[in-house]
Amino acid sequence: MRKLERYAFRDGVTPLSAEELNARFFDLDLRCHALEGLGVSWEDAVRQVQQVGLERINGLILPTLDQAGAMIDDTRRQWEHINQSWSDMVDTVDGAGQRLDATEAGLNAVGAALTQAGARIDVAEAGLDAVDAALTRAGARIDAADAALDAVGVALTQAGTRIDVAQAAADQALATLGRLGGYISGLQLRRHSDTQVLVRRGALEIGGRLYTLPNDTYVNAPTGSGFGWRYLAVRPPASGDTLTAPYCFGTFDPGLRPVHWAPGWVITENGHRVIGLYPGVGNAVAPFWTAGGKYLLSQAIIDANSMPAAAASTYVGLPPFPEPMRGQYDVTLGASGAGARVAASGSYAFGLAVGAATGVVTQGQLSLYTATGTVDLAVMPWPQAGGTAGAISWFRLILRSMDIPTGMAK
Structure with a gap:
């Protein structure tokens, strides 16, 4: 949101004070701070704007203030001289006229100095106007940055939609491959620890239909004794196409004996698909890996x-x-x-x-x-x-x- 009216200086109305400057700079600092988390490119842009503002302030305001301070010091010294002159006039009547002339000359010098100070203050005000213009341009760039971020958000939303479409197309391609090749085997497994195996997410076919395991899943080793091979299996859900977590068993009990249902598949008698084997010793997963x-x-x-x-x-x-x-x-x-x-x-x-x-x-x-x-x-x-x-x-x-x-x- 633009705040030009709030930042604007008005001749003869807006005082040149710490309160006025701080009110504007603090507000700008808050607006710039909100953009610092946007990334390195935006930080550099804001930093450049701040640097330009500081350079303009250093180049215009500070020298003017220093000169005004010097003029004030000179004025104070002139007034001290005038006071001394008046004291001398009281003490010495004969030199009164001359001292009055000196006083008049001193007052004329003070007037000239004040005139010069006013001119320099005008220059300072012009510098402040330039700073205000720079800050206005910075506000415009900040507004442009906000608009660019909005555009990035829209682009990311569109990219997410395209990813969803691509994922759906990939699932459809897997289903087509399953119908053409007779099976899909996409659930990789590996040893995770002494007590767990990790089954990677993927897709496979059971009974001519494609099902997916949406997340990597850790499966606990079953209770057993001695060395033997454990069977990992999945069951088709009652509805939908999302598989529940794979389960593990050590031997094929009645109803779980493996039979061939289709080329390349291993299906149990009750319709569960075997997706992998792994070696176990007792209740633990024996060390193994797969290659070739x-x-x-x-x-x-x-x-x-x-x-x-x-x-x-x-x-x-x-x-x-x-x-x-x-x-x-x-x-x-x-x-x-x-x-x-x-x-x-x-x-x-x-x-x-x-x-x-x-x-x-x-x-x-x-x-x-x-x-x-x-x-x-x-x-x-x-x-x-x-x-x-x-x-x-x-x-x-x-x-x-x-x-x-x-x-x-x-």
């Missing part, structure tokens, strides 16, 4: 001094799933005697040759496939070249990676 379409971890599955020599169904740390899961393992085998070998699902994986009774340890890698989480595994003595079979002394199986199932975010 795999879960990467380092989890000891078997660490024993002996193993069955005949094939026996053995848990190898993979989750039961509708499609066979593949795990990569580090294997450490210790034996003494002639040797030993590992057999998985009826095939020999690798063996250890021992040339004497001295115990020997060997390491290797092993790939296992299973849809049940178990494999027929045996570690048996291995007689070589007609020699005697060795004795098994140590067997360790460490799960290093597992493929992320089809249809889950990679």
